[in-house]
Amino acid sequence: MQISIVIPLLNEEQSLVELYNWIAKVMRSNSFSHEIIFIDDGSTDNSWKTIEALSENDAAVKGIKFNRNYGKSQALHAGFLRAQGDVVITMDADLQDNPEEIPELYKKLKEGKYDLVSGWKKKRYDHVLTKNLPSKLFNAAARKTSGVKLHDFNCGLKAYRREVIKNIDVYGEMHRYIPVLAKNSGFSKITEKEVKHQARKYGTTKFGAERFINGFLDLISIWFLSKFGRRPMHLFGALGVLMFLFGFIAAGWIGISKLWKMYHDEPNILVALNPWFYIALTVMIIGSQLFLAGFLGELILRSKREKEQYLINKTTPNL
Structure with a gap:
């Protein structure tokens, strides 16, 4: 299979049929063998019923429904586990990512020079103060910290070689930093391509201002x-x-000073009354705890990783 398209979503019932038709048109016009994997991250609307209906009419459509909302990283993790394509494309379900970009992303990746091609939404249709400006600051910090030279880390439209997504572990809120995770796993041939950004057509964004705070905290973690x-x-x-x-x-x-003063019959105070004694004792205790933390960290690394942090409620029959 040439392409797997992995699409996490939350309450996007209005856009799903239009998105599917758009993707299917692009796939047919380019004669791509493909699969479309929708991951319903605990939607409370009719998103899952729409996915089931699409899957019944087209075997290329596959669906995963989470038991509740776990987050975009967990949704991508579930989709990556089941993707079978040689090239894996990720995109959002809100119609802001343009499926017409998929053929060019595929061709660029198939040149053999790159492990990952990331979309760059150079011209955006988001609010300048609430999204564009914070996003620029966030991306600048991410470039400086990670060494990965991308303009738009948070763009959902990306293309990966299959080996990349099968060998990285997307967890927590790390979906923003998949290029960094790929680099840390040895897939350092990363580039970007300017892509079109569509204005949101239905509904409202699922991410608030807290995503930038969480993003910077995740950046420190990674x-x-x-x-x-x-x-x-x-x-x-x-x-x-x-x-x-x-x-x-x-x-x-402190001990030597006390002995010196005792030997020369100089005025002396009790060690217990010397504040430096308590400072030295505290520093020694903290140092011992830090050493033990490092030792425990080494032990934890050698233990088995926890199971997936999400519970799948349903899947479509063809998955």
């Missing part, structure tokens, strides 16, 4: 994981040893 995720002892252990040595030297200096 920076830390990329640097120390496979070697936590290198950070926590090193900091712990340094702090313990600092506290130990400070405590030793």
Whole structure:
């Protein structure tokens, strides 16, 4: 199979039929063998009934329904597990991603030069202050921190070689950073292509201002994981040893000073009344805890990862 199109969605019943017809038209005109995987992330409208109806009429349409809303990352994870295409395309279900871009993304990926092609919505139809400006700041921080030179990390329209999506683990809220996850897994041939951005036709956005706060927090997390995720002892252990040595030297200096003063019959105070004694003791305790944190992190890395953090309620018969 040439292309798998993975589409996570939440309460998008108004756009699904139009989106399907648009994708099907593009696939037919380019003679692509394909599958369309809709992942219903706990919709409360008739999205799932629409997916079931589309699946009954077209075997290429497959659906997954979550038991409740788990988030876009979990929806993509479920879709990636079941995708069979040589090239996997992700896009949003709100009609803001243009299916006409799929052939060019496919051709660019099939050149063999790249592992991942990310869409770049250079001209956007979103509100400048609430979306465009925060998005530019977010993307600049992501480029600086990750080293991946993309203009639009959060664009849902992306193309991947199958090997990429089968070897990365999208969890939590990391869907924004799939290119970074790919790079950290060794798929560093990443590029971007300017794509058309459509104005939202139905409904309202499912993401509020909190997504930018969460995005920056996730950026810090992924920076830390990329640097120390496979070697936590290198950070926590090193900091712990340094702090313990600092506290130990400070405590030793206090003890030597007391003995010196006792030997020379100089006025002296009890060690317990010296504030530096408590500072040194606290630093030693914190250093020991950091060292143990690094040690436990190494043990956790060697343990089995938890099962998927979502529960599938239904799938279409052809999946």
